[in-house]
Amino acid sequence: MIDVLVAGGGPAGLATAIRAALAGMEAVVVEPRPNPVDKACGEGVMPGGVRSLRALGVEPAGHPLHGIRYVEGPHRAQAAFRDGTGLGVRRTVLSAALAARAAELGVRVVPGRVGEVRQDPDGVRAAGLRARWLVAADGLHSPVRRALGLDLPGRGPRRYGLRRHYRVPPWSDFVEVHWSREGEAYVTPVAENLVGVAVLTTARRPYDAWPGRFPELAARLGGAAGAGDVRGAGPMRQRVRGRVAGRVLLVGDAAGYVDALTGEGVALALASAEAAVRCLRAGRPEAYERAWRRLSLRHRLLTGALVRVGCRRAAGRLIVPAASRLPGVFASAVHALQ
Secondary structure (H helix, E strand, O other): OEEEEEEOOOHHHHHHHHHHHHOOOOEEEEEOOOOOOOOOOOOEEOHHHHHHHHHHOOOOOOEEEOEEEEEEOOEEEEEEOOOOOEEEOOHHHHHHHHHHHHHHOOOEEEEOOOOOOEEEOOEEEEOOEEEEEEEEOOOOOOHHHHHOOOEOOOOOOOOEEEEEEEOOOOOOOEEEEEEOOOEEEEEEEEEOOEEEEEEEEOOOOOHHHOHHHOHHHHHHHOOOOEEEEEEEEOOOOEOEOOOEEOOEEEOHHHHOEOOOOOOOHHHHHHHHHHHHHHHHHOOOOOHHHHHHHHHHHHHHHHHHHHHHHHOOHHHHOOHHHHHHHOHHHHHHHHHHOO
């Protein structure tokens, strides 16, 4: 019998499989798409996420990140990372590096979809395979989560993300967040001559309508042509009843999501993968719920507060001016999310 069957071959799923293999467990990943798997993603990995990748034996090529900068008109607020360096990395590069490490450790990747999940006291059957445990790492709109009845109705503003790359040299080693009344644009250097620009907003407009709404960003891009397709995701907010259902655990975005505003998606996915495997290895899957809540607490509180304020236009306009006037508070917030 397989020890851990993983639904989803993105970073969360591959990290789970790698953690399991390093713990001496047999892991199999089920993924319908060929590797490397791409998706709409800000592509910035916080320092804690970089440390998690190194612990997995994964060091993908990318661009070093040294902090976060907020920009709105004449106002600026920035804070350097205190606990190491982050990494701007193409989603496809990250996926390929994780897949290579998983293969090195003997993880098998099976093309297909998980489909129906059947549980009994001793195991789980899905995708024609039987395993002791199933880890659902199948994304923001997880089919496994939905099939198990773990979804909760949405609440609050519905936010969406769009991302495109531009072939221009990075002008900063900080992630820049450009604010407007209708959303934010995240600029992440990911290679020597490539930046990613992700827009988060409640307004449903084509991507090409957005760069001009951030004048300084538009000037920086200088009319550069987009590189590759626009990718989208949303709504971001995903509420979940729980992360454990019998022999099934939810990891990464499938475990619930607040927003991409603070750029912690990959770091949280890697941390939840580690926690899930640790609990399974100890034979205590029920402990994972508490572990997940603990490791995601600061993210949920801070990100939720920023989204609530930012979606109120009058209050949202005060975020960057307030951060620029209170640099110590801004630096503490950035440090809390590392």
